[in-house]
Amino acid sequence: MTTMRAVKEFVIEKLVLLCGLASIFFVVLIFLFLLKEGFAVFKTVNPFAFLFGKSWYPISDPPQLGILPLILGSLIVTAGAAIISIPIGVGCAIYIAEIAPRRIKEVLKAGIELLAAIPSVVLGFIGMVTLVPLVKTVFHLPTGLTALSGSIMLAFMAMPTIVSIAEDALYSIPKTYKEGALAMGATHWQAIWRVMLRAASSGILAAIMLGIGRVIGETMAVMMITGNAAVIPHSFVAPVRTLTATIAAEMGEAVVGSEHYFALFAIGIVLFVISFGVNVTADLFLHKRQQ
Amino acid sequence: MNPYRTQKIAFSFLFLANLLILVLVGVIVAVIVQKGLPAITWQFLTDVPRQGMRAGGILPALVGTLYLVAGAIVFALPIGLFAAIYLSEYAKDSLLTRLIKLAIVNLAGVPSVVYGLFGLALFVVFFKFGASILSGSLTLGIMILPLIITASREALESVPQSFREVSLSLGASKWQTIQHIVLPNAIPGILTGTILGLGRAAGETAPILFTVAAFYLPQLPGSIFDQVMALPYHLYVISTQVPNVDEKTRYGTALVLLALVLSMNLVAIVIRYKFRMKKKW
Numbered sequence: 001m002t003t004m005r006a007v008k009e010f011v012i013e014k015l016v017l018l019c020g021l022a023s024i025f026f027v028v029l030i031f032l033f034l035l036k037e038g039f040a041v042f043k044t045v046n047p048f049a050f051l052f053g054k055s056w057y058p059i060s061d062p063p064q065l066g067i068l069p070l071i072l073g074s075l076i077v078t079a080g081a082a083i084i085s086i087p088i089g090v091g092c093a094i095y096i097a098e099i100a101p102r103r104i105k106e107v108l109k110a111g112i113e114l115l116a117a118i119p120s121v122v123l124g125f126i127g128m129v130t131l132v133p134l135v136k137t138v139f140h141l142p143t144g145l146t147a148l149s150g151s152i153m154l155a156f157m158a159m160p161t162i163v164s165i166a167e168d169a170l171y172s173i174p175k176t177y178k179e180g181a182l183a184m185g186a187t188h189w190q191a192i193w194r195v196m197l198r199a200a201s202s203g204i205l206a207a208i209m210l211g212i213g214r215v216i217g218e219t220m221a222v223m224m225i226t227g228n229a230a231v232i233p234h235s236f237v238a239p240v241r242t243l244t245a246t247i248a249a250e251m252g253e254a255v256v257g258s259e260h261y262f263a264l265f266a267i268g269i270v271l272f273v274i275s276f277g278v279n280v281t282a283d284l285f286l287h288k289r290q291q
Numbered sequence: 292m293n294p295y296r297t298q299k300i301a302f303s304f305l306f307l308a309n310l311l312i313l314v315l316v317g318v319i320v321a322v323i324v325q326k327g328l329p330a331i332t333w334q335f336l337t338d339v340p341r342q343g344m345r346a347g348g349i350l351p352a353l354v355g356t357l358y359l360v361a362g363a364i365v366f367a368l369p370i371g372l373f374a375a376i377y378l379s380e381y382a383k384d385s386l387l388t389r390l391i392k393l394a395i396v397n398l399a400g401v402p403s404v405v406y407g408l409f410g411l412a413l414f415v416v417f418f419k420f421g422a423s424i425l426s427g428s429l430t431l432g433i434m435i436l437p438l439i440i441t442a443s444r445e446a447l448e449s450v451p452q453s454f455r456e457v458s459l460s461l462g463a464s465k466w467q468t469i470q471h472i473v474l475p476n477a478i479p480g481i482l483t484g485t486i487l488g489l490g491r492a493a494g495e496t497a498p499i500l501f502t503v504a505a506f507y508l509p510q511l512p513g514s515i516f517d518q519v520m521a522l523p524y525h526l527y528v529i530s531t532q533v534p535n536v537d538e539k540t541r542y543g544t545a546l547v548l549l550a551l552v553l554s555m556n557l558v559a560i561v562i563r564y565k566f567r568m569k570k571k572w
Contacts, residue, residue: 009466015373016377022370023391023437026398027398037408088308094305117494117552117553118316118552119493119495120495121526122494126323130322217401219404224527251407251408271404
């Protein structure tokens with residue numbers, strides 16, 4: 001009886017541990033399979049030419065596999081989204097954490113949660129039918145499918161991440177900081193601006209990084225509204241193509257085992273490494289805050 | 292300048308930032324509902340797409356998405372729940388625990404299209420499942436795993452330590468304590484996380500692009516090795532790949548997808564709210 005119970009406890013404990021390890025297992029598995037499929041491209045293209053090559057013509061003969069236009073496409077869209085979403089996102093977080101009355105706070109948080117829940121393909125669709133024509137007429141362009149449209153839409157997708165994590169960061173500052181500032185005669189805003197924002201800076205930085213990480217990895221909305229031109233972008237209001245959209249748009253046509261297929265996986269490696277870097281750094285910032 | 296005036300100006304700007312988001316979210320939802328609602332008929336929901344997806348309904352896509360979501364949760368819930376139990380009840384503050392937490396954070400951050408690549412390489416090509424419900428569900432399952440782990444862990448950790456101590460002091464084993472004391476008290480939180488995971492899986496497109504989604508397949512699947520249409524991919528297809536689709540049909544499809552995802556979120560919020568009211572500690 002007792003031994004039966006001990007055996008059961010033992011088995012369950014090991015089973016639970018195994019599931020606990022599953023996350024590590026999957027992260028490693030994802031990386032290994034990306035490497036397995038993606039590394040083959042470096043037999044024909046050297047990594048330097050792949051990363052900094054200026055032309056992406058995967059189906060010409062011989063294929064030209066330089067992803068610089070795609071990297072720059074991702075960068076320009078991401079930079080635009082960051083410029084829009086960081087001030088608005090952090091502003092929202094401050095308002096929700098510090099200023100809003102209880103009732104309004106609940107409404108705002110529900111609204112942000114709602115935004116986070118909308119599928120990216122739906123946002124892409126809405127962007128296509130509303131934002132794209134608007135950008136086209138405002139800037140007198142031949143097409144509204146531009147980096148700018150992508151940036152605006154992506155800014156909205158980054159917002160929930162930035163707001164919720166920055167808000168947490170502001171909450172977790174000890175009350176005494178604010179009380180100290182107020183006791184010395186500072187206004188509420190001075191306390192927020194000079195004391196609380198500084199105290200929460202590493203958490204807010206993490207929030208921004210994770211928001212931007214989300215933007216870099218976003219696929220569907222970007223593919224639907226940025227125009228998908230794999231050329232080096234020269235302007236904010238020109239069509240661009242991002243790393244993610246390239247994979248999504250071309251994998252369907254790439255033959256399994258072809259150079260094109262391998263190259264798309266190599267882009268996957270680049271994306272994985274970027275997101276890994278962003279998440280590990282953000283995690284370090286969040287940890288620093290907790291200590 | 293007077294610091295109180297500065298404060299007033301600053302607070303107004305912060306308020307405007309919130310208002311901007313709220314209004315835009317409201318407008319997005321309102322536009323889809325208003326323009327999509329006329330398309331929603333019994334036939335739209337129960338018919339297969341016809342005339343190259345320009346007419347007919349969305350039944351195969353709807354059913355496909357339900358299958359995929361169900362498959363994802365069947366895979367992710369047990370693993371996710373056990374992983375959460377490990378982190379909350381068994382794990383010590385060690386390097387391994389730290390690594391697991393880091394892995395969860397990373398898993399949550401992997402771009403959705405990279406999940407698609409991974410699913411293609413592992414399930415479709417390596418395991419030879421082909422583009423099928425099985426491949427798609429497993430891919431989506433791994434994608435929502437971090438969400439389920441994090442939500443379940445929070446739910447488990449919010450059960451007061453004293454509950455466990457009382458149970459253990461009465462001679463219950465560790466697992467008995469978890470099974471009879473900790474889990475029942477954490478169920479609302481776990482349920483909330485699971486439903487949010489369902490919603491996320493239902494709305495994602497990139498992970499199913501190369502693992503399961505069919506462009507046009509006007510029939511219901513017969514087995515888990517069949518391809519299916521899926522609602523988010525169908526919306527993508529009729530908005531960008533097929534010319535001259537009626538605007539009403541597009542909005543209608545967007546509305547059904549949005550309603551599906553948002554209703555799941557709503558259920559999760561309601562459960563959380565009720566639980567907070569009832570909480571005894």
